[in-house]
Amino acid sequence: MTVDLRKDFVNYAKSLNAASEDKNIRTAISRAVTSYRNTVTETLERFPHTPALAEEVQEIKRQSMANLDNLLETAMASVERNKGKAFYAKDHQAALDIALGIIGKGKTVVKGKSMLGEELHLREYLEDNGNEVWETDLGEFILQLRKERPMHILSPSIHVPREQVAEVFTKFFGKVVPPDIAEEVKVVKEFLREKYFTADVGISGANVVAADTGAMVIIENEGNVRLATGAPPVHIVMVGVEKLVPTFQEAMKVAEVTWRYAQYGVPGYVNIVSGPSKTGDIEKVTTYGAHGPKEFYVIFVDNGRNEMAHEEKFSQALHCLRCGGCMYECPVFQVTAGHFGHTYMGGIGAIWTAFVSGGMEKAAPLVYSCLRCGRCVERCPMSINVPAMIGELRERVIYGKLEG
Amino acid sequence: METKMPMVLDVISENIIKHGSPLALKGSEVSSWAKELDLPAKGDVLFYTGGEYQMLPFIDSLVKTITHLDQGSKVFSMMMGARNILNKTGFSPEKMYASVLAKDKDRYNSVCFKAAKVLKELGYEFCYSGNEELYSGALLYELGYLQDMEDYVKRVVEVIKKSGAKTIVCLSPHAAEVFKFVYPKMVEGFDFEIRTYVDLVWERRDKLAKLQSAESVVIHDSCRLARELGIHQELRDILVSIGADVKEAPMNREWTSCCGGPIKILFPELSHVIGERRVTELKESGSAHILTSCPYCLSALEAGRAKGDSAVVEDLIEFLYRGVKA
CATH class of the missing domain: 3.40.50.10420 (NagB/RpiA/CoA transferase-like)
Structure with a gap:
């Protein structure tokens, strides 16, 4: 059986383009990004123990999964x-x-x-x-x-x-x-x-x-x-x-x-x-x-979560706290908002789409619109290596391993 | 289950595998910059271009084709086939490539020449594989063709080994990234020392010619260079040492904003929007003279510059070369 994803890519590109021209999205996200960065900087200064606590939480999450x-x-x-x-x-x-x-x-x-x-x-x-x-x-x-x-x-x-x-x-x-x-x-x-x-x-x-x-x-x-x-x-x-x-x-x-x-x-x-x-x-x-x-x-x-937990290359995606920080740092999300997503959004969302909400066919276009630029990893308190997972998913898409 | 992906992915991956270049450029085209330099084929240090700067003007041409055609159409598949389907359709990729402006071709082709000249000036000796040089395969890695890459890299390594070099100097951070992190996993005994052009210049930055006057510049850190390879202070050191006034963009170093380049071939319009935003962000530094050190950033930021925009986008190589000439 052949899954033809070409139309999906075309339609998805159209929706991203439309979103990137939407002035409401542009204004709202610009405002939100500035405010997010300022507030987080200020909050982390007020509570300087947070990054160390985040590292502790990474370990808690790893053990839990x-x-x-x-x-x-x-x-x-x-x-x-x-x-x-x-x-x-x-x-x-x-x-x-x-x-x-x-x-x-x-x-x-x-x-x-x-x-x-x-x-x-x-x-x-x-x-x-x-x-x-x-x-x-x-x-x-x-x-x-x-x-x-x-x-x-x-x-x-x-x-x-x-x-x-x-x-x-x-x-x-x-x-x-x-x-x-x-x-x-x-x-x-x-x-x-x-x-x-x-x-x-x-x-x-x-x-x-x-x-x-x-x-x-x-x-x-x-x-x-x-x-x-x-x-x-x-x-x-x-x-x-x-x-x-x-x-x-x-x-x-x-x-x-x-x-x-x-x-x-x-x-x-x-x-x-x-x-x-x-x-x-x-x-x-x-x-x-x-x-x-x-x-x-x-x-x-x-x-689909348990399956993810058992996949060595993807279990880390379950550590996501849904703080939303990565989205503010994602250059694609900054101009398209939730259009870069299915239910879950952004790069981490593409991974969740593959395993939990939508499946690989829905995930494929999302997976290819990630820049793999890695700034989400800088922001993520759990240091989730989204670009590596995106790479892995691309390989699965190319070689037809669509089961997730 | 088989998947049918956008044609552009098939074309690029097949071009790499069959022709050793994402756009099927010929070895003679890719290495034409080196004609006058008489670089040896063997040596301790291998100068590696991977054909990446040379192919930039053609990528834009490819992207223009994508932007203006429905990817599902017959015409599109003909256009996209480029050299791959030349035999089947009789369509000449040269026609498509001919639309590339001569000045762009010259500019990007000469980046490698300039890089070599700067390194020579700093006293480095190196060899170059010339016609035989193959693209690193970074896009196979990037786009998910890892199984194909495993076969492909063997051929690349063969060419590299011929040079007898122990060190590979990469102009593109993408090549450096795959040589450093991907090749060792795919090729047994791949133990070359991987350096970037920036590393080498940084080591001998004291020897660089000083600027006549303190020009103000802003650095666009490439994602791969800053985050994967951890190189960002070096760029600043180099520029400061020649007397440049380095301004900083709001998001820089490991927090740099991507130029949009990586999604250019599949989502060209969006890539363009992201490039535009980055140019604006960089100009917030107070300097409109943007320097980067990655072929794709160079091309994406150049495209993101609005028409008539006063901003200047250059590769660090081009900027440093002006000092060599003076």
Whole structure:
């Protein structure tokens, strides 16, 4: 069988060219890059221990990926011990089935931002199955209304200026929303506030998972995750198995390095959730669902990650903390944003596309648009050698090893 | 499962494998710069061009063809075939190559001549493989043709060995990169000392002619040179020693911004945009006289210079050669 990728390359080149002519992308990314570089420099000066901590985290990640099966087993047992329910989803469909099985139909779901959610097309799947789903991260909410996919992993709607936000909000809310950022933030806050307290289910991802305690660490700034995971009676965490580390202490190290390279001295909120809400205040009888969710579910998603962990040349790609630093340094991303990507973006995204989200056919054009210039490696707190992996993937594409 | 990739990849890889040059340039074309120099074929130090500077003007011609034609079309495959499909179609690559401006051809061809002259001036002795010199295969490595490269490098090594040299001096950082990091994995006993042109000049920089007046220049660090080979301070030392006023771009040394060159053959428009942005970034240094030390950076930045832009883009070799002539 022959896979003809020539048309894919032509179409992809067209989309990159169009993106590079988009003034919104150009302006937004230029602004973001300058601000990223300045803030990170300043933050690393304030917290000079960070690079050494990052090196420590590299080792934690290396060990964790080498020991993934055990960690998963431990973590699942911890979640159960905490009176939560743990699931393992081998692939994409299994993950969606488990989530739908818990949620059912006709429910209202509030969702925190999650790249895994994008990978699984979770919102669309739940909606297609008769649920009302709301993205609660402001950027994701904007994209939900615009029916677009994220253009950056941390700032998904980076390409949409306030005027266009006002336009889509005016249409959606049925009243004039001026192109004023504070006003725009306010209307969404009012709208979602009601959703949090009437929703049946809250869904979040997690930035790190400590296997020993079953603690899910979720970093955020808006406070939406806090509400989405605290107010509804059910909280579902959907998390990739690569987020597992052995201990709580190690999870804290990973979390600090993650937010530091995502340009925060410290984020607005760090949520640590390890089970359903409970109280023993009356007669020391433990009762679940005190103020927060009564039910707590964790779905550990594999979907190609384990295979990656076992590939010597690619397991390092699982160390990615999704801080987004590499994207700001990537000359291709700087002019095309998420168009240089499928679900995951940039050079590291091309690798994730090959193994986890899209497969080699989708990855091939991305793999060839990487400059292999290596500046992402300079920025990456995990020093992930993306150019080497890109080289390896090119070889696989050329010699027809498309399985990933 | 077999994959059909954009034709340009087939053409380039096949050209390298069959003709020892990504664009199937003939040995006589590639080595014409050396005619008057009478370089020996044997010696301790081998001067290695890999034909890379010489092929730059032709790459642009190839890229122009790509930009203006739909890659799926019949015409395109004819154009792309260049020498590869000459026999099948009767289409002459010379026609395509003839569109290259004579001044560009002369300029890039003379870079090797200038490099050799500068090294001679500094008292270095070296040999050159002339007509027989083969391209390093760096693009096979870059584009994923590693299995083909394993066979190809054997032929390159044969030519290198003929020279009897122990040291290879590379003009292009891409050649230096593959000789240093890839060849040893593919060829048993590949134990040549790999140097770059910049290394050699740096060692004897005190002997370079000083500039008449303190010209201000800005260095575009090549990714391969700065990040893979760790050479960036050397460029500054060389320029300072001849009295240049070295300005720095916001992103430099190991943080240098790529010129866009590596994706030129598949994504020419985007490559161009990236080159343009880098030129702008370099000019933020306060100097519009850009110096680089890599053939692809030279070509990409030259293309990224806006029409009528006052910026000057030169290879370090070209800049230093002016001192030799004076």
